[in-house]
Amino acid sequence: MSILLIQKNNNKNSNAFGSKFNQFTLKMRSLTFSVFTMVVLSSCANAGNSGDSQLTDANIAAIVVGANNIDISAGKIALARSSNPEVRKFAQTMITDHTAVLNSAVALVTRLGVTPVNNELVAVLSKQSSEHEAVLKTLSGAEFDKAYIDHEVAYHKAVIGVIENQLIPGASNKELKDTLISVLPAFIAHLKHCEMIQSNL
Amino acid sequence: MFAKIKQVKTSNPRTLGLLVFVASLFYFIDVRSIENDSHNYNDVPDIKIHRILISSFEFKPEVIEVNVGDKVVWINKDFAPHNISKNIDKTSSNKGKTETSPNLMETEKFELIIKQGFDYYCGLHPSMTGKIVIRNNN
Ligand SMILES: [Cu+2]
Numbered sequence: 318m319s320i321l322l323i324q325k326n327n328n329k330n331s332n333a334f335g336s337k338f339n340q341f342t343l344k345m346r347s348l349t350f351s352v353f354t355m356v357v358l359s360s361c362a363n364a365g366n367s368g369d370s371q372l373t374d375a376n377i378a379a380i381v382v383g384a385n386n387i388d389i390s391a392g393k394i395a396l397a398r399s400s401n402p403e404v405r406k407f408a409q410t411m412i413t414d415h416t417a418v419l420n421s422a423v424a425l426v427t428r429l430g431v432t433p434v435n436n437e438l439v440a441v442l443s444k445q446s447s448e449h450e451a452v453l454k455t456l457s458g459a460e461f462d463k464a465y466i467d468h469e470v471a472y473h474k475a476v477i478g479v480i481e482n483q484l485i486p487g488a489s490n491k492e493l494k495d496t497l498i499s500v501l502p503a504f505i506a507h508l509k510h511c512e513m514i515q516s517n518l
Numbered sequence: 519m520f521a522k523i524k525q526v527k528t529s530n531p532r533t534l535g536l537l538v539f540v541a542s543l544f545y546f547i548d549v550r551s552i553e554n555d556s557h558n559y560n561d562v563p564d565i566k567i568h569r570i571l572i573s574s575f576e577f578k579p580e581v582i583e584v585n586v587g588d589k590v591v592w593i594n595k596d597f598a599p600h601n602i603s604k605n606i607d608k609t610s611s612n613k614g615k616t617e618t619s620p621n622l623m624e625t626e627k628f629e630l631i632i633k634q635g636f637d638y639y640c641g642l643h644p645s646m647t648g649k650i651v652i653r654n655n656n
Contacts, residue, residue, distance in 0.1 A: 406642075
C-alpha cells in the first residue's frame, strides 16, 4: 500500500523534470525508495506474523536512536547545501525535533537500564541512509532540494509505518510504549510539512 | 533565622521540588477558575481569558470564538517547540510577510489581546493550524 503511494508520488514528480538525465536519476532514486520500503515493510510483516515477536525493548531503543540520528544527519546536510528558505526551515525543524525525541528516548532507556541492541532493521536503515547521503552530497540547488524533500517524504512514511505497526505493538515496557505513542504526532506533522514543500518544488 | 531557612531550602532538593509542585497546583487551580468564569458570564462584555493548549502537534481547540479585547493564551505542552504565525494582510505592501511569536518551548506561554479575528499556523510545523473568530454580539 505505501509502496504504491511512494511510487505514485515519484511518477508525478518525474514529469516535472525537464532533462532526461534527471528523469533517469529520479527513477533510480524511486527504485531505491521502493526497495527500502519493501524491506522495511516485509520485516514489519515478519515481526507481526510470528507469534513471539523478535523485537526486544533493546532493539526498539536502537531503532528509535538510529531513525532520529538519520534524520538529524540529513537535516545538517540540507542546511549546508540548500539555499531554499522553506527547505532550510524544514531541515532546522527536523534537527530540533528529532534531537528532542532522541534526547528523551536516550534519557528513558538509560533510566530503564536498557542498552540499545542493533538488529536487522537498524542495519537496513543505516545502510540506506549512507547511500542517500552519498547521493545528496553530489547534488546542489533545485536538484538537491528535490532529492532531499522526496526522500524525507518517503522516509517519514516508512518510519511512521514502523512505529505504528512494529514498535508500539512490540514494546513491552509501558513507558517506552507511551513515549512511542507520544512522538507519533511529530512524525505525522513532519510528513505533512515535507509534502507541502514537495508540492511547491 | 532567615539564613537558616534559606539553607534548608537550597540544601534539600526534595523540599524545593515539593514547593514547586505545590506552586504548580495553585497555578492550575487559578487558571481553571478563570476559565470557568468565562463560561459562566459569556454575555457580559468583560475581558475574558481563553486558553489554547498546544499538544500532540495540534492547537486545541482549533477554532476559538472570542470578543474583541479578550486575551488568548497559548500554552505549549509538547516536547518540541512551536510558535504562532500569521500572514499579514495580503492587500498591503506587507504581502507575503508574516508575524510570528517567539518559539515556545515545553510549558512556555504566549499571550495576545485580540483586536480582530485571524487564521494562524505554527511556523515550525505549518500543518498545525488554528483560527480566532470574533463573536457576533447581537
Ligand atoms: Cu509546531
